[in-house]
Amino acid sequence: MGSILLFLGGLAVIGTWWLSRQGLASKPWLEQGAEGALPEEAPAPPYRVGLLILLAVIGSLFALFISAYAMRMQLPDWRNLPVPRILWLNTTMLALSSLALHGAKRAAERGEMPELRAYLLAAGISALAFLSGQLLAWRQLSGDGYALAANPANAFFYILTGLHGLHLLGGLVALGRTTDKAWRETTTERLRLSVELCATYWHFLFLVWLVFLSVLTGWAGGFVDICRQWLT
């Protein structure tokens, strides 16, 4: 359960930092009046906060899967499965997609509509390429005899890539709606938040993918071992 505790620990640090700025030590019965009680800064759009919390939930989901992976991995019947080459291409695709959305966000801020549209399209296409690549990886593995039930390593691979893909699909629905809107609007003003949220979500899924890839290739395990040796 190490990785989920680490993840929750990180959240706890953020939460504590945030709470420490909320005046939890104040004595509310001594303070009256509406002024001065609330910081007058405009609150962040709820959608942005909502997305951040959703990311915490998804993060906790994947951290739990990785915890389960790490625990199951220690049992003797575990046989690592080979990393299909195509995963590296897929990683590149997802990176490009994430980069394109970053570009889209910048373009939306600068108000350049044609550029924004191009970036959105690029992001969508490369994300689709990533998903198709993942399907190819599945076919390749099952063709090579790495069946789902043959070994827990295989099962974890299919479940985790599948779940990650589903989350990306959900993101694609949102991206599709944003892209659609980009063709109907004339200024980027009303698109800015949507594009920003998509970009955040994409970066996050890319990060999750990198973490998963490092677990899959054994780099994460190696890294943990190095840390352990270094500590003892």
Added chain:
Amino acid sequence: MAVALVLVLIAVGSVLFHLVSPWWWTPIASNWRYIDNTIIITFWITGAVFVAVVLFMAYCVYRFRHQAGRQAHYEPENKRLEWWLTLVTAVGVAAMLAPGLFVWRQFITVPEDATDIEVVGQQWQWSFRLPGPDGKLATSDARLISPDNPLGINKDDPKSQDDVVIEGGELHLPVGKPVKALLRSVDVIHDFYVPELRAKMDLVPGQVSYIWFTPTRTGSFDILCAELCGVGHPQMRGTLVIQEQSDYQAWLQHQAARSFARLSPAGSQSD
């Protein structure tokens, strides 16, 4: 008024129930008297807290009930009182935790001279394996299980020659000798539970767990399964017989003879 009275009755009644009701733990038959003592300590501390809280509530409900002209006292907090209460609680909690952890250490530390025995659970019966004269149990694997080898004992292991297998029968143990029970299941999770021993532990398929205990009095006790293991769960019973050393040896001889006859090729045909 009635409410306050009922609260007092609940506090007093609960204590009286505890003191006079006929329902209490069974007389202990193992060395785990420490566990009973820890429970007693916990009963005292928690009982005192329960009575204090409920009686204080009863007092408040009576004394500060709404009457014409009463106004509640205005006091948002009282840091000193709150910190004192926290401190007292922490001390009370530590007073329960410390002996608990101390006894837990004994519970998981098996003495050197303990005899290994094996308890195997399956839906829905208990089987046991006792080491023969060599005092050692052979290895086992669920994949080796067959009608001839119901516990999946590794027959290639030389230690398997003299192991005594008891299927679905009574487990006998000598009084006064520490025993380490290795717990294993061939299908689902079970739990080896003898109320008089106080100790209990799950039998988990795919791994071996353990408990240890020293029987302290002779007698015959129920072995129950304490982890839901399917529809036959309540019927999964066994018997533990604690005997004097000499009686135990006689029984073991008899079992060994039977076990040998059953496990030899000729014996299995005649079954």
Added chain:
Amino acid sequence: MVDVPLGPAGAVAPSDLDDVELYHPHSWVTKYVFSQDAKVIAIQYAFVALSVGLIALVLSWLMRLQLGFPGVFAFIDASAYYQFITMHGMMMVVYVLTALFLGGFGNYLIPLMIGARDMVFPYVNMLSFWVYFLAVLVLVASFFAPGGPTGAGWTLYPPQAILSGTPGGQDWGIILMLSSLIIFIIGFTMGGLNYVVTVLQARARGMTLMRMPLTVWGIFTASFMALLAFPALFVGAVMMLFDRIFGTSFFVPAIVEMGQPLDRNGGSPLLFQHLFWFFGHPEVYIVALPAFGIVSDLISTHARRNIFGYRMMVWALLAIGALSFVVWAHHMYVSGMNPYFGFFFATTTLIIAVPTAIKVYNWILTLWRGNIHLTLPMLFALAFIVTFVNGGLTGLFLGNVVVDVPLSDTMFVVAHFHMVMGVAPILVIFGAIYHWYPKVTGRMLNETLGRIHFWVTFLGAYAIFFPMHYLGLMGIPRRYHDIGDMAFVPPSAHTLNAFITIVALVVGATQLLFVFNLFWSLRHGRLAGGNPWHATTLEWQTPETPPPHGNWGKTVPTVYRWAYDYSVPGADQDFLPQNQPGITSVVPGASHG
């Protein structure tokens, strides 16, 4: 998968909109069925959860009949009995208590108590309810599936849960159960996001965090915990579904089932238990924290006194929330896990008792020198304290690793968690319904029926579960369809079991009286007015009762004070609403004794 929330740039949440800008529904269907109004959604949640609760109640009767009078009711065979206990447990914990506290009370109270017009994502909120409803349908469908519902116990431990020795293990039961849980979690995530973000972003002007009523604090903390804890159940459920349907070996080692070797290898049953309890223990507090919050407000309002030590109450709530994520393995002391974990988890478990005790002290210190009105909500709050303290203290037995060894898996555990997580929160739910019903409907619940309901429920529940501890202490294991002959069980224990069953039947029947009261008072209850309890919190200050869509009429309230200005010296009445600017009182410092 939760859709990424999208909106036009600089989108304004409904909670910030002026009433005229809020989308008002026009047809009956959008107003009452696919409603986006949090208050309607709250009532939908509450209605479905209470209906599931009634099913669970009937199941508990059936299992009690078997335990009290074994063999008399032939149709309750072992399979049926295990199916009843499983469905009763899962329904109560997840589909009733979680859904009612967060989906029901959360939806109704959060926007009203923080001065918002609605939740921030009303559409997602509506989806959340309908996904929850789908989860309930799937769960109930398992009663009619071939082989019936699963009988694996609500903990669903593999490998037992997916094998043929367990009802529903190789039929549809377990599949429907796991699917229903997965659907529930997706639906809850939608709702939970709403509750948390609404509290964070949609508070009225002047509503600082430290001015929020503890009810909101409790629901907020619990929602956040649930968002982070439910994924653990999700992961466990997905993996077990794969084990069951596709034959993977996550949780199933090499085993021989009924003489037949299974084609599985190396799985770890303990892995599931870790995942399950990583959700399961926070779940206890997901139910408890809203109850803590609500009961604080009930006590404060009806004792006409500010909640004692408000700051400590908030800190304790947060501490309990955080600590509850590092105690999960205290459910696994005798599970065969590494025994050295016991030291760590016993320590964290007993530490969590300290903030919990602080909350109890502050409740009773709120009563002290108060002006106690023994209204129905107050009675239920008092009963909550008694049962919660009782159940909490027996938790110290079970949390203390070595004491747990003889008691775990006995009736002692059953008595403990029913007292602390069944009876206590349900008493709060009743108290809360008696308290807020006038706001929801504009009428009071019938007092006489309410008092009968209270006394029978409280004393009956105590009479059921207090003696049950002693059956466990004696050694009677839980989840036994039939105790049968055990040498150490005297005949008097069977008499006690029969007594418990009779009381349970009476207490259960009294709940029907309560349901009757809910409907009867809708028409015939005394008119309540806007603020019958003279409470300070914002939900009682709405211009109309029951509050219409948008809650506040033309202007959203501004908050000038905390939620607990009761009996302030010098004020002309014994409560100052949170939105009342005038300070007619001198507020003394807090430090004097």
